[in-house]
Amino acid sequence: MRPTTSKGIAVISFPGSNCDDDARHALQAVLGAPVRMVWHDETDLSGYLAVVLPGGFSFGDYLRGGALAAQSPVMAAVGAFARRGGPVLGICNGFQVLTEAGLLPGQLARNRSLGFVCRDVHLRVERSAPPFTTRTPVGSVLRLPVAHGEGAYYADDETLDRLEGDGLVAFRYCDAAGVAVPEANVNGASRSIAGVVNARGNVMGMMPHPERAVEPLLGYGDGRLVLGSLLDQVMAAAA
């Protein structure tokens, strides 16, 4: 199905990334997509179907989540890839890297609790569009795990109004019934935002981990809806 010219999906590894292999496993071993691991010093991403920036603690994150990784050589190539319209998904630390690199608006602040949090959350889908959320109708509720210490999405009101007005909020923390109650806002994010896309819709950042949620053995399935949407899109484009 895929053309021989394609290099598949690029999973970027920064020094200190620790969910890069999880992303590879989910996309390749579970969902059957072609994947290549790309070290942070590469400068050319042409020929890839999509780019995934995985979770972890890039460069130790001693400064601010994603701040140093955003300066890596590969990020110029990620920017170029995005400008050409290629799909770019940042998960957790990858989301932080995308905001630090200016590819997504806003930033991720320390959790309201000031502590790391690892738990399941419910997400209400706010946007149903290619390439990341075609399989998830607006208003549907996903269950995915989070694991982060700096995951509170923050942007000024003007930016938030624009994001909401333009339909660029992808996911919001909610309860099991899909209501964005304050108690469900796991990290104190502005307007309970868990994921956003850029104006063009081809770059998405999200704090929850879809790559941890693709196998029933581990107790999850909803990650398939997010990664599956991406694969539907890029595999069709490659065919």
Place this chain on the structure above:
Amino acid sequence: MTRPLPPVVTPRLRDKAQAFGLTTAEFDEVVTRLGREPNAVEAGVFGALWSEHCGYKNSRPLLRLLPTQGAAVLQGPGENAGVVDIGEGLAVAFKMESHNHPSAVEPVQGAGTGVGGILRDIFAMGARPFAVLDSLRFGELNSPRSRHLLAGVVAGISSYGNAVGVPTVGGEVEVNACFEENPLVNVMALGLLRHEDLQRGTVGAVGNRLLYVGSRTGRDGLGGAVFASADLSVASEADRPAVQVGDPFMEKLLLEACLEAFARDFVAGVQDMGAAGLASSVAEMAHRAGKGVDLDLDAVPRREEGMTALEVMLSESQERMMLTAKPGREVELLSLFDRFGLEAAWVGVVRDHGELRLLEGGEVVAAMPVEALNRPPEYVREGREDDAVLAARRRDLSGMPEVDDPAGALLTLLSSPTIASKEPVYRRYDHQVMTNTVVLPGSADAAVLRVKGTSLGVAATVDCNSRYVYLSPRLGAAHAVAEAARNLSCVGAEPLGVTDNLNFGNPTDPGVYHQLSEAIHGIEEACLALGTPVTGGNVSLYNQYVDGDVTRAVHPTPTIGMVGVLRDVSRRATQGLKRHGDVLLLLGDGVPGSGASEFLFRLHGMEAGCPPALDLAAEAAVQRVVRRLIMSGACDTAHDVSTGGLAVCLAEMTMTGGVGLVATVPALSVPGAGRDAALFGESSARIVVAVKPDDVAAVLVACEAESVAAVRLGEATGDRFRLVVEGREDSAIDLAVDELLTAWRATFEGALG
């Protein structure tokens, strides 16, 4: 502030032996072994390597008692970690270590570097670390110091483990005032490897070159091995520089770079620079190879000016590894580390002179026989049980009045920190990174991880009831082994091997030595009976505190870490009730008693009585039955009866499953054992399972085959917890599941600050 070290030349070195961590007799022994007076550098290296932490001089004769052989054992004690075969060409490396004293002084760094150190021990075996469990003990949580230590230790484990990207999947927290000053922080790590990838801590052949990799050497952690082996006192505040600072990012780079170097066959041997740093790593690696080493101290990367030879040798700066290169692969090895941005330096060469020779400016500044460094004197001491312990164990409990309100007693027990929900603790740990965690923390008796690309599962648990060990060291330690095996069995895993972390007081105290000796005998007996060899471990002595003008030891705590395998990870059990209508069955006929129980402690304020009797054959039988039921698919819900007795066991099954129950607890026929013992009495060899009504017959057949008793307790139903002791309907417990949850969850909420 840096702790001053003795000058290089002292006129009367022998008088200062203690400053090097040696007794005068040990100093004289060094003179005998060397055939001359040591210089100060040599005395310092001997002192560190002959400390209890490195040399096990008080415990080694006892440790030899432990069974270390078994069909699954690929690597027993004596290496960086033990290794057991799990089938399909795969193996698990595992080990537990303590960071008690550093955590008492600086909990965040103390606990964090404890995680770092044990992870390095695992990847030094050629294994990829894939799970961490921790066994923690603190004083009562109403103490500000205990809350400070708890919050700091959890933050340290969390920030280090999460950043390296190894999931923290389980553990235990015990609370008792005896741990107020001296908490216990034991961390166990597991790694996965293929048999052929096993690495060893050896320098290999003469001519091999030694490569130092990782962080630079500084004065941090200086004298840590001596520090860990000395009584902890208020003076420890001045020892703050003896606590190291961790860098999990450096650890992650080292981990990835080392695993790649092993895979590419560049490495002949490898070891973490842990306690006593360069001195112990090089001495141990040389000893395993039966060789000598010339070590060029000028080549050691440093982050501080003016360090003495002894400071360089004993520094415990974190995130450092020592490797020996395979001949001909030196250039590739160096360039691999360069690609990861890691500093590496050639610091030594393997020789056949059998000595550890230290060179500075081309001069030999120390020359010590490797054999002597690694063969500290051994002490077999006289133990004698403390009269106070004896009296507490023999205390007559037969006249204890029954509590007025069993429901209230249950809620009190559920809120006891040792039993209460640890959710606020494990929420701080990334327990899912690496996407192998099949059983999440808090939902079963042991953690379960799948092994990608196979149907295998690996289970792990850490256990010790320190009050049992305090009141009866031999029996209590055997209980720790039995409970660990029971916990693995309750998820469906076959136990394979043990790592033990022996936390005791000062061994020169006859009462403490008695505890240590008896506990090791207890571990020996239980490990033999249950077929779980000991593959390694750690000894932490001098865990004690000053109470007025008396020094008291903490409760003796031989923490047992145990690893097991599930042949088919899709067949496993957790503790939560899953279906209304499931039948609850109690397997095993261990007799509950209130001696040494949490009930007696929390409801009557007493640490007294004898721990429950332990019939190891009965224990093995009930465990076999439960494993067989789970493997056959007849049972997916099992929970062992331990702290808090049957009532707490059933409450936990209700709370984690969110399903209520109605059950009748058998009355006890034992004289003097009343309603409270039936509800809250603790025992061995008892497991509750919940099965579909259609599967009850299969359970009874399986029990019959092993002569294991099975009693129908009741069924899972509704949203209330209704429990009654047979013939005592006047004092039934009837509580909403939510009431149980509220009591169970409240204790640790907010305890982390």
